[in-house]
Amino acid sequence: MFTRQTPVSTNHPTAARFSHQTYLVRKKFWQFFGSSFYVYDSNGALVLFSKMKAFKLKEDIRVFTDETLQTEALSIQARSVLDFSGSYDVYDSSSGQRVGALRRKGLMSSFYKDEWVILDNADREVGLIQEESAFLALLRKYLLGALIPQSFNAQMGGRTVATFSQHFSLFATKLTLDFSADPQHQFDRRLGIAAGILLCAIEGKQQSN
Secondary structure, eight states: OOOOOOOOOTTSTTGGGGOOSEEEEEEEOOOSSSEEEEEEOTTSOEEEEEEEOSSOSSOEEEEESSTTOOSEEEEEEESSTTOTTOEEEEEETTTOOEEEEEEEOHHHHHHSOOEEEEEOTTOOEEEEEEESOHHHHHHIIIIIGGGSOOEEEEEETTEEEEEEEEEOOSSEEEEEEEOTTOTTOOSOHHHHHHHHHHIIIIIHHHHHO
16 A cells, blocks of 8 residues: 655755755765765755764764764664665654655666665655666676666555665766656655655675676
8 A cells, every 4th residue: 555655844954965966975986985975956955964883894984964974864774784685764864754765676686677665753664775777787787788878667546655866987887867757755855855866875786796
């Protein structure tokens, strides 16, 4: 059953950062330890920043409002250690509220199209994020790797609510998040941005193996 999610309140301390229709997630390359993720709005302004530590058995990704790491906006926490089909709970750091979760379809993502299940805050399946083209997914996995950028559709209630489009780049992972098909915010932007960061972090790691 499709469950409509509650939009971020305008009184929320970081509400403006979750009100944009499009975002660009950029993963910085050439870091010896860990990964950094920059989230920009359509004007190129930095709205969120995340630094993921290396060598952690259980991922705990913290997302801040900027590079000073003073104000935490989101927390993305893996439920299990080294889980092949990982589930990641997404929390609003200002309220401690669990927004929802994202679960990677491990077997499907390893051999076919990358897929993630969208879960609401009661762990009910409310949507799916999956690669658009099966042909390109197979070509990317088994022949050309990162030379073929990934494109994903997020669907909830039988319709597309967001797209995630990777840009070809030799020096950074860049992913555009487009929520323009979802003006009613049925797909919580906090969960959508967390998905974008995970797509860059987890699927990007798979491509480099």
